Amino acid sequence: QVQPVESGGGSVQAGGSLRLSCATSERIFSRNTMGWHRQAPGKQREFVASISSGGSTYYADSVEGRFTISRDNAKNTVHLQMNSLKPEETAVYYCAIGRRRLGTWAIDYWGHGTQVTVSS
Numbered sequence: 001q002v003q004p005v006e007s008g009g010g011s012v013q014a015g016g017s018l019r020l021s022c023a024t025s026e027r028i029f030s031r032n033t034m035g036w037h038r039q040a041p042g043k044q045r046e047f048v049a050s051i052s053s054g055g056s057t058y059y060a061d062s063v064e065g066r067f068t069i070s071r072d073n074a075k076n077t078v079h080l081q082m083n084s085l086k087p088e089e090t091a092v093y094y095c096a097i098g099r100r101r102l103g104t105w106a107i108d109y110w111g112h113g114t115q116v117t118v119s120s
Contacts, residue, residue, distance in 0.1 A: 013119050067082050086118060
């Protein structure tokens, strides 16, 4: 399967910011909703944010107002700007790609994940 390529992970102190990026092909980019899930140690993977091909954005309640997802059409890339990061948001962040249908987001492609560590 085709896998999206993530970048931008790293370590920051609490309250700091990071920007994640996820690149894919033009064909995939233009036809799909793209976004991010994260998985902390010992916890299930959870939805973080997504953006549709038409630009509609969706956020988990826990990140609303602090994270911003956007699309760069020239580079077939989505970005997740994460501000005011909290230690509990330490996790592996996975780029996800798929089509929304009937109110659901069916993931067709997963990135390998990028580590985000937020220190107290």
